[in-house]
Amino acid sequence: xxxxxxxxxxxxxxxxxxxxxxxxxxxxxxxxxxxxxxxxxxxxxxxxxxxxxxxxxxxxxxxxxxxxxxxxxxxxxxxxxxxxxxxxxxxxxxxxxxxxxxxxxxxxxxxxxxxxxxxxxxxxxxxxxxxxxxxxxxxxxxxxxxxxxxxxxxxxxxxxxxxxxxxxxxxxxxxxxxxxxxxxxxxxxxxxxxxxxxxxxxxxxxxxxxxxxxxxxxxxxxxxxxxxxxxxxxxxxxx
Amino acid sequence: xxxxxxxxxxxxxxxxxxxxxxxxxxxxxxxxxxxxxxxxxxxxxxxxxxxxxxxxxxxxxxxxxxxxxxxxxxxxxxxxxxxxxxxxxxxxxxxxxxxxxxxxxxxxxxxxxxxxxxxxxxxxxxxxxxxxxxxxxxxxxxxxxxxxxxxxxxxxxxxxxxxxxxxxxxxxxxxxxxxxxxxxxxxxxxxxxxxxxxxxxxxxxxxxxxxxxxxxxxxxxxxxxxxxxxxxxxxxxxxxxxxxxxxxxxxxxxxxxxxxxxxxxxxxxxxxxxxxxxxxxxxxxxxxxxxxxxxxxxxxxxxxxxxxxxxxxxxxxx
Amino acid sequence: xxxxxxxxxxxxxxxxxxxxxxxxxxxxxxxxxxxxxxxxxxxxxxxxxxxxxxxxxxxxxxxxxxxxxxxxxxxxxxxxxxxxxxxxxxxxxxxxxxxxxxxxxxxxxxxxxxxxxxxxxxxxxxxxxxxxxxxxxxxxxxxxxxxxxxxxxxxxxxxxxxxxxxxxxxxxxxxxxxxxxxxxxxxxxxxxxxxxxxxxxxxxxxxxxxxxxxxxxxxxxxxxxxxxxxxxxxxxxxxxxxxxxxxxxxxxxxxxxxxxxxxxxxxxxxxxxxxxxxxxxxxxxxxxxxxxxxxxxxxxxxxxxxx
Ligand SMILES: Nc1ncnc2c1ncn2[C@@H]1O[C@H](COP(=O)(O)OP(=O)(O)OP(=O)(O)O)[C@@H](O)[C@H]1O
Ligand SMILES: [Mg+2]
Numbered sequence: 001x002x003x004x005x006x007x008x009x010x011x012x013x014x015x016x017x018x019x020x021x022x023x024x025x026x027x028x029x030x031x032x033x034x035x036x037x038x039x040x041x042x043x044x045x046x047x048x049x050x051x052x053x054x055x056x057x058x059x060x061x062x063x064x065x066x067x068x069x070x071x072x073x074x075x076x077x078x079x080x081x082x083x084x085x086x087x088x089x090x091x092x093x094x095x096x097x098x099x100x101x102x103x104x105x106x107x108x109x110x111x112x113x114x115x116x117x118x119x120x121x122x123x124x125x126x127x128x129x130x131x132x133x134x135x136x137x138x139x140x141x142x143x144x145x146x147x148x149x150x151x152x153x154x155x156x157x158x159x160x161x162x163x164x165x166x167x168x169x170x171x172x173x174x175x176x177x178x179x180x181x182x183x184x185x186x187x188x189x190x191x192x193x194x195x196x197x198x199x200x201x202x203x204x205x206x207x208x209x210x211x212x213x214x215x216x217x218x219x220x221x222x223x224x225x226x227x228x229x230x231x232x233x234x235x236x237x238x239x
Numbered sequence: 240x241x242x243x244x245x246x247x248x249x250x251x252x253x254x255x256x257x258x259x260x261x262x263x264x265x266x267x268x269x270x271x272x273x274x275x276x277x278x279x280x281x282x283x284x285x286x287x288x289x290x291x292x293x294x295x296x297x298x299x300x301x302x303x304x305x306x307x308x309x310x311x312x313x314x315x316x317x318x319x320x321x322x323x324x325x326x327x328x329x330x331x332x333x334x335x336x337x338x339x340x341x342x343x344x345x346x347x348x349x350x351x352x353x354x355x356x357x358x359x360x361x362x363x364x365x366x367x368x369x370x371x372x373x374x375x376x377x378x379x380x381x382x383x384x385x386x387x388x389x390x391x392x393x394x395x396x397x398x399x400x401x402x403x404x405x406x407x408x409x410x411x412x413x414x415x416x417x418x419x420x421x422x423x424x425x426x427x428x429x430x431x432x433x434x435x436x437x438x439x440x441x442x443x444x445x446x447x448x449x450x451x452x453x454x455x456x457x458x459x460x461x462x463x464x465x466x467x468x469x470x471x472x473x474x475x476x477x478x479x480x481x482x483x484x485x486x487x488x489x490x491x492x493x494x495x496x497x498x499x500x501x502x503x504x505x506x507x508x509x510x511x512x513x514x515x516x517x518x519x520x521x522x523x524x525x526x527x528x529x530x531x532x533x534x535x536x537x538x539x540x541x542x543x544x545x546x547x548x549x550x551x552x553x554x555x556x557x
Numbered sequence: 558x559x560x561x562x563x564x565x566x567x568x569x570x571x572x573x574x575x576x577x578x579x580x581x582x583x584x585x586x587x588x589x590x591x592x593x594x595x596x597x598x599x600x601x602x603x604x605x606x607x608x609x610x611x612x613x614x615x616x617x618x619x620x621x622x623x624x625x626x627x628x629x630x631x632x633x634x635x636x637x638x639x640x641x642x643x644x645x646x647x648x649x650x651x652x653x654x655x656x657x658x659x660x661x662x663x664x665x666x667x668x669x670x671x672x673x674x675x676x677x678x679x680x681x682x683x684x685x686x687x688x689x690x691x692x693x694x695x696x697x698x699x700x701x702x703x704x705x706x707x708x709x710x711x712x713x714x715x716x717x718x719x720x721x722x723x724x725x726x727x728x729x730x731x732x733x734x735x736x737x738x739x740x741x742x743x744x745x746x747x748x749x750x751x752x753x754x755x756x757x758x759x760x761x762x763x764x765x766x767x768x769x770x771x772x773x774x775x776x777x778x779x780x781x782x783x784x785x786x787x788x789x790x791x792x793x794x795x796x797x798x799x800x801x802x803x804x805x806x807x808x809x810x811x812x813x814x815x816x817x818x819x820x821x822x823x824x825x826x827x828x829x830x831x832x833x834x835x836x837x838x839x840x841x842x843x844x845x846x847x848x849x850x851x852x853x854x855x856x857x858x859x860x861x862x863x864x
Contacts, residue, residue, distance in 0.1 A: 050430055072429035081430070088427040092419050092488070101416050106432030111413065149431060293671055295678075340855055346670050347613050348854050351804060355847040358801075362847070366840040476682060483675065514690025516682060523679030527672050528664050 001064055003028050003189045004049065004080070004157050009058035011044055011213075018044040020213035021058070026157060031183050031190045033200040033207035033221065037234060041213040042193045043085055046159045050082045051075045062157070076106045081155035083146045085162045085193070089134040096122070096130035098145055102152030114152070121148045125178060140171045144178075151182065158182075159191040164199055172196075176203055197225070209233065256396065260389040268388050272395045272460065274501030276453050279402040281478035281485075281493035283449040286406050287442050289415075289488050291422035292342075293350045295475055297450055299357030302469035304330045304451030305458040306364055309377045312459075314370075319383040323455040330451020334444045342439045354475075361470035376465030383459040391460045398456050402449050406490040409442075418442060419488075473516070477504070480519040483526045486533025495534055578827065585834050587715050589827030594722030597822035598781050600803035601729045601815055602774035608813040609750035609770045612662060612673055616680035617803055618796030620775055623684055624650045624782025625791045629697055632786070638701070643783035647776040654775020658768050666767075681797065688793035698790035719788060729777060730816050746770055750813070805850035808857065825849060 002025035011019040019041045026032055034042050047053040049060055051072035059068045062078055070078075081102070090098050099118035103109045109117065122130055125144045137145065143163050150158055160179065164172050176199060183190045194200050200207060201221045209217040209224055211233040217224045224230055260268060280297050287294055308326035311317040317325060341352050364371045371377065384390035409415060417438040420428035425435055458464045477500070478493070485496025500519070507515035530537060578586045603617040614620075624646050631642045657680065665676045704718045736743040749756040749766045757763050789795070806825065810817025825846060832842040 052426060052430065071434075073432050073434045076430050076432040084427070088424050090420050090423040090427060092423055093416065097416060097419075101420050101428070101433070102431045104413055104416055104432075105434075111416075153431060288671075291671075293674060341851075344854060344858055347674055348808075348858065350674060351801070351808075352851055352854055354801065355805075355850045358847045359844055359851075362841070362844045366844075479675070479678075511690065513693050514686045514688075517686030517690060520679045520681070520683030520686055523675060524661060524683065527668075527676045527679065528661060531668070531672060 002026060003063060005061045006049065007059050007061075009045070009048055009060065010056050011041075011048055011053060012056045017213050019048060019055075019210075022210070022213075022215045023058075024208055024215060024218070026189045026191065028156070028189055029183065029187050030206060031179070031192060031204045033204035034191055034193045034210065035195075035197075035200060035207055036210035039212075040210040040233075042210055043161055044213075045210065046082055046161055046191070046193070050080055050159065073105070076102070076153050076155070079154070079156035080159075081106075081150035081153040081157070082159040083143070083150050083161055083163055085165070087139070087142050087146065089137075089142055089145065091134050093134070094130065095127070095132050095134060095137065095141075095145055098134060099130075099148045099152050102149045103154070106153040118148070118152055121151050124182075125151075126174075139166050143167070143175070147178070147182075151186075155188065157189045157191070159193075161193045162195065163192070164194055164196060172199065179203060197221075201225075253400075257393070260392055265388045268392045270502070270505050272392055273505070274497055275395045275399045276457060277474075277477050277481060277501055278494055278497035279399045279449060279453045280474060281481040281497050282402050282406045282490060283446040283453075284478050285482045285487055285489070285493045286409055286449075287446045288482070289409065289418040289422060290439055290442055292345075292439065292443075294353045294446075295350045296353030296357040297478055298470050298472055298474035299353065299360050300330050300334065300447045300450035301454035301457070301474045302357070302364070302466070302471075303333060303360055304454030305464050305469040306371060306377070306454075307451065308455030309379060309458050309464060310371065312379060313377060319379075319459050323452060323459060326455035327448045327452035330454075331444050331448040333451075334447030335440065338440045338443045342436060342443060357470060357475070361466045364466040364469070371466075374466060376463060376468070377458075378463040379458070382462035386460075386462070394460065395456055398449075398453055401452070403490060403494070405445060405449065410490060414438070414442070476516070476519060477501075480523050482533075484522055484533055486535030486537075486539075489535055492533050492535040499534075575827075578831070582831075582834050583713055584715060585830045586827065588833070589830040590723060590823065591716075591719035591826070592829065593819070593822035593826030594720065594724070594726050595785075596799075596802055596806060596825060597726035597819040598722055598729055599778065599799045600806040600818050600822065601726065601733070602777040602781075603800075603803040604807045604810070604812070604815055604818050605733065605770060605774045605777075607807055608815070609746050610662075610666075610767045611750075612666075613677065613804060614662075615674060615677040615800055616657075616684060617778065618798065618800035619681045619684035620650060620654065620778045620796070621782040621785060621799060622688060622791065622793065622796030623653070624779035625786050625795065626688060626692065627779075628783040628786050629699065629791060632699055639699075639783045639787050643780045646783045647779045650779025650782070651772040651776035653779075655768055655772040657775075658771035662771070663764065663767070681800065685793045685797065692793065694792055694794075696790040696792045699786055701787050704787055721784070725781070725784065726819050726822070730819060733815055742766075742769065801850070802846060805846065805853065808850070809853045 004026040005024070007023045009019055009022045010017065022045060034045065036042055044053065048055050051067075051070055051074070054069060059066060061067065062075070062080060067075060067078065090101065093101070096115065096118050099122060100111070100114040103114035103117045104111065119130065122128070125148050127141060127144045127148060134142065134145070147160065147163065164175055167175060179190060179192065180203065182188060192200070192203060194203075204221060206219065207221050207224050208215055209227075209230050216233060217227045217230050259271060263271070280301065284294060284297050304326040307329040308319075308322040311322040311325050312319055337356065341349060341356075344352055365374055367373065382391070383394065409418070417428070417433050420431070420433050421435050421438060428435055454469065458469070478497075481496035481500045482493040483496065484500060485494065486492030500522070503518070504515060507518055526533060532540070575586060599618070599621060603614060606612060606614050606617075627649060628639050628642050628646050631637055631646065632639055661676060661680065662673075665673050706716065706718050707714055708717045737747045738744065745756070745761045746766050746769065748759075749761055749763050753763050756766075785791070802825070806818050806821040809821035809824070828845045828849070829842045832838040832845060
């Protein structure tokens with residue numbers, strides 16, 4: 001059974017339809033690329049799936065259960081975690097506490113257990129000096145911290161919205177390896193939004209392409225990138 | 240090690256404070272009670288503030304507690320001590336019911352609504368002549384414990400200790416993570432499993448219970464109240480100024496602020512009978528402009544400054 | 558389309574209610590309109606600040622109080638009429654508002670909203686307490702003959718003087734409309750209100766505009782403070798209820814909708830006077846406002862959720 005299924009998912013903002021009738025499914029253990037030109041609706045799609053926004057119509061189901069209108073905190077408890085395109089550190093909490101939040105509230109762990117989980121995850125992501133304030137972190141470290149926090153929710157589905165943006169090429173390489181490792185070790189389904197096609201090609205088994213809110217193509221990157229509609233969408237966007 | 244010393248010093252201070260009546264007269268004990276009342280209110284205000292919600296309605300729940308306790312004794316013949324618990328519970332239930340509506344509000348809308356609720360409580364008490372005594376208020380047959388100043392002091396101190404204990408628990412438990420996450424970034428909190436409404440409700444109910452309890456202790460100690468004294472805006476204003484001066488988002492900050500401002504205002508009240516509260520206004524302005532972290536924040540920054548240089552020195556040795 | 562129909566419906570409904578009240582208790586409508594004029598003309602300057610500088614000035618009523626005391630002293634000393642005194646008083650409060658803006662508000666513009674609220678709250682306390690210090694809490698009043706002007710229609714006799722407040726409110730609405738749409742400075746202010754960053758990019762001096770708006774609003778509320786003493790006694794805390802009322806009226810009208818403030822004021826003024834009309838409910842008249850403010854705020858939040 002698919003982990004996550006949307007059908008006819010639509011979100012309209014006073015006139016503008018940001019996500020239009022998107023139906024798709026995500027399987028256990030797969031890394032799925034979500035691509036499309038700027039403003040295509042990728043972030044909005046993740047908001048809908050993670051409960052940050054409620055759809056205008058359509059449904060979302062997680063492990064066969066309808067969660068279309070479930071509040072965001074319930075979804076993270078069920079096993080859907082995500083990071084944000086714009087960073088969202090909790091700046092009055094230490095790095096370790098930032099990561100603990102996920103474990104404490106999604107998995108009802110005690111502070112001590114949560115701390116242990118958080119330390120393990122941070123070690124795995126090579127994030128150190130965890131007693132620091134988030135203001136002392138580099139952008140790379142903040143992104144890692146936010147992934148760590150998402151992982152502390154012990155999700156089954158994870159969405160990463162442009163985690164590579166703003167990283168240099170070494171950091172990007174490290175991040176690709178990290179994402180691959182966490183996906184296989186935890187049997188996670190991961191949805192990645194990226195604008196750099198090299199990253200998508202290397203990381204994903206399958207991609208979906210959004211354009212103006214609509215799903216216009218789906219399949220392995222190699223096939224999709226040759227799809228004339230996709231080329232058109234990108235060229236149109238570039239022109 | 241460091242933790243042990245701080246526990247030890249807290250215990251010593253607590254012992255000294257408990258022993259105050261042995262060497263202080265009635266007037267200083269009275270002043271101490273007023274400072275402790277404001278301190279408890281300041282801490283409770285801060286506890287909710289840790290979630291980012293600014294209440295301007297402290298006086299509302301304080302007054303509600305006063306009236307609930309007084310009316311329970313007057314009309315229900317309840318034992319005065321029991322009436323304090325009853326008033327605390329009553330404030331909690333009211334906050335629970337109101338919370339469902341007002342905790343969906345944010346920023347100034349929440350603040351203004353809490354202020355408006357306070358006014359509504361006051362006007363209701365003002366107008367229910369038969370039930371609450373109307374504008375003349377309520378006079379109890381006698382203050383609790385026969386008005387014994389030592390007993391009254393300990394009663395107030397007990398209320399304060401409970402408040403400090405709960406606030407300390409807030410700092411050391413999940414509540415700290417939940418409230419800080421909500422204050423910093425609600426979106427991030429939500430997508431990490433924080434049920435925002437639930438934690439806000441818990442914080443609002445608990446802080447209201449404290450405010451109601453302190454109001455009940457106040458009326459039982461003085462033996463009378465009127466709508467204007469029970470819902471006096473100073474019960475909102477002073478705690479707020481104290482917490483700001485001492486340093487918000489902590490237990491120790493409001494405590495430090497309350498001691499400083501409480502003692503200062505007693506002194507000023509004698510010097511300048513009209514307008515001594517201006518000092519509060521000016522302190523609020525100056526703190527917001529120049530010291531938004533308060534005294535405790537200042538101290539902490541100075542400590543951390545030395546700490547940081549220590550760490551740097553350590554690093555260069557590696 | 559639907560909006561227009563709604564508006565027509567509302568107007569029809571309000572007219573019907575007003576006609577009913579007029580027949581039933583004419584004084585309720587008259588008094589209601591008179592208090593509405595006062596509420597609106599105090600709230601409009603605050604609405605201007607909120608709409609453009611996006612600051613809730615919790616010291617708004619205190620600005621009026623300060624102006625009222627200045628006028629009181631001026632008139633008591635020189636025998637000047639408040640309507641004359643209002644010119645110098647407005648100049649003084651404009652300068653006062655400008656200085657307060659530069660010294661305090663401006664420093665907190667980028668701070669979290671919490672800081673701004675508490676800052677202006679601190680200003681309000683300082684001003685009230687300063688008045689307490691200088692004048693004690695004793696109430697003061699000057700009397701003027703023209704205030705007692707009244708009109709008799711049949712058996713009905715009522716004071717007409719306070720209609721002057723409706724006049725002032727209308728003047729402010731028209732004046733501000735002209736200022737904001739016809740003058741360069743006004744247009745710039747409007748642009749800053751809508752999008753300060755964009756306005757800065759096209760070369761508008763945002764800080765100067767904020768200072769100007771603050772001075773202008775302070776001048777207007779200063780004028781109101783001057784006129785206020787003709788019909789009411791003053792004391793240090795006289796202004797503070799008007800801060801809350803003004804905020805409520807602005808919230809009801811929707812931020813940025815200045816004419817709407819007058820509409821909201823009429824609703825508030827008339828409802829209060831309906832309760833005041835009966836001996837049994839007179840004491841409850843004050844509650845109308847607070848119930849209204851909570852209803853409005855909650856209503857807006859629920860509607861906001863749905864949208
Ligand atoms: N809250 C909102 N209100 C109105 N319109 C919105 C809102 N959020 C997004 N939009 C619009 O919806 C469309 C899709 O935006 P979205 O952020 O989902 O795109 P995206 O594919 O993530 O783009 P990018 O690659 O630039 O991140 C855009 O046109 C955007 O302006
Ligand atoms: Mg995006």
